[in-house]
Amino acid sequence: MAIKIQQINGKEDVKKVLQAIADKENASVFTFIASEKLIRTGPGSYGATSITNNDLYALEDTIDKNCTDIKSAIFLIHSPGGNLSSSYNIARFLRNRFDTLSFYVPYEAASGATIMSLAGNSIVLGALGYLTPIDPQVKYKGEWVSSYGIVEKVSDLERRFQKSSYDEIPTPWKQMIDRLDLIHYRELETLAWEAKHYAMELLRLADYTTESAEAIAENFARTIFPHSHCFDSRACIRMGLKIDETEKSLGYLKELKGIIHFVNSNHEDINKHYIEVAIPNRTTASAVESGRLGQAKNIRTRRLSSR
Numbered sequence: 554m555a556i557k558i559q560q561i562n563g564k565e566d567v568k569k570v571l572q573a574i575a576d577k578e579n580a581s582v583f584t585f586i587a588s589e590k591l592i593r594t595g596p597g598s599y600g601a602t603s604i605t606n607n608d609l610y611a612l613e614d615t616i617d618k619n620c621t622d623i624k625s626a627i628f629l630i631h632s633p634g635g636n637l638s639s640s641y642n643i644a645r646f647l648r649n650r651f652d653t654l655s656f657y658v659p660y661e662a663a664s665g666a667t668i669m670s671l672a673g674n675s676i677v678l679g680a681l682g683y684l685t686p687i688d689p690q691v692k693y694k695g696e697w698v699s700s701y702g703i704v705e706k707v708s709d710l711e712r713r714f715q716k717s718s719y720d721e722i723p724t725p726w727k728q729m730i731d732r733l734d735l736i737h738y739r740e741l742e743t744l745a746w747e748a749k750h751y752a753m754e755l756l757r758l759a760d761y762t763t764e765s766a767e768a769i770a771e772n773f774a775r776t777i778f779p780h781s782h783c784f785d786s787r788a789c790i791r792m793g794l795k796i797d798e799t800e801k802s803l804g805y806l807k808e809l810k811g812i813i814h815f816v817n818s819n820h821e822d823i824n825k826h827y828i829e830v831a832i833p834n835r836t837t838a839s840a841v842e843s844g845r846l847g848q849a850k851n852i853r854t855r856r857l858s859s860r
Contacts, residue, residue, distance in 0.1 A: 561811040564829075570808055571831035579833045580625035580653070585612075585669075586816045586827040587632040602826060604635025604665045609643050611828050616650055619832050625653040628673070629809045631816075632826060634664025637689055641751040644672035648758045655797065658682040659810035664780065667773065668748075672755040675797040676789065677806050683783035686776045687748045749774035765793050 561567060571582045587602035620626070626647065634640065647654055647669075656662070656673040663685040670676050670684060678684075749770045756766035772792045776782070790796050816827045 561815045563815075567812050567815060567829060568831060570812060571829060572834070574627060574805055574808070575831040575833045578625065578627065580627050581616075581620045581623045581651075581833075582627045582831045583612075583615075583629065584812055584816075584827055584829045585628060585630045585632065586813055588827070589817045601633050602824065604632060604640050604643070604669075604826070606636070606639050606642075608635075608826050608828070609639055609646065611825070612643060613646065615828060615830050616646075619830055620650065623832060624651055626651040627655050627657060627805075628669075629657045629659075629812060630662050630666055630670060631658075631660055631813045632662060632666035634666050634668075634685075637665060637668070637687075637748060637751065640665030640668040641755070644669045644755050645758075648672050648755065654759070655802075657802075657806050657809055658684070659806055659813060668751060668755065671752050671769070671773070671794075672759055673795075674759050675795045675802075677797045677802045678786040678789065679803075679806050679810065682806075683785050684773070684789060685784065686778055686780050686782055687752060687773045688745060688776065688780060689748055745774065759795075761793075761795075769793050 561570065567584070571584070574580075575582045585608070589601075628647075654673050655675045655677065656670040657677045658670060659679040660681050661683065662670045663683075664687060667684040667687050676684075752770035752773055753766045756769055757763060761769065769792050773784075784792070786796050786798070812829075
């Protein structure tokens, strides 16, 4: 039976929603939600909640205290992303602690949050849910640009002029080549590879084949699209991701997304993600398991009687 969707007006409502799903699935259910509120970082400049090591420490503490013997986890994630290594380490930590891991994305799981989601055995994307490219962004002339975009442009120069002498190269291209800083280029090349490597590692931990993991990681890390591009459920399925579109999971998604609206309206600590957890009630979980065993026993009895 589906959970009845309710209006979420306070933290108690949040806990009720999470607890209901935790009991039904015998799994820990987490929130990892960034507020949409902007952080003022200086005169006329603003930032957003970002994935950092502080989120890793908070999740580690929460899991160590509550989830020592629970092997399945459901993650409601809503985030614009953040630090690449922090995102990877959070995902790696989760994979090491849970045998089964599902990510629910009603809206946005961008950049580093996409990295985290790739660790899931399944991903549930809503009608408005999306993942994004994971190419690391670097500052260039005061703007954030794709590290892979710069690396790809150098590769383009090589393809165009690999058989040309320096004097044969047209002046505009020659000026571009003269401005190249090889040390800086090497650093960008390393960043672009690191993102793909992290994605491949997490996908393999989520039981994707090596070939599939590499192809999916390539699509996310080395893409022609801008960093803000939205990969919806159709695009993710075409890439080979395990997108869960079952009626039950989409029903849970409808219930969970109300928590995001609540957090955006009420969460004041905009410097970190809103992390909440519910663990399955042992009595409920035992009853569910007993019911399954009893049902199996009745089926066996009926089969023997029919003989």
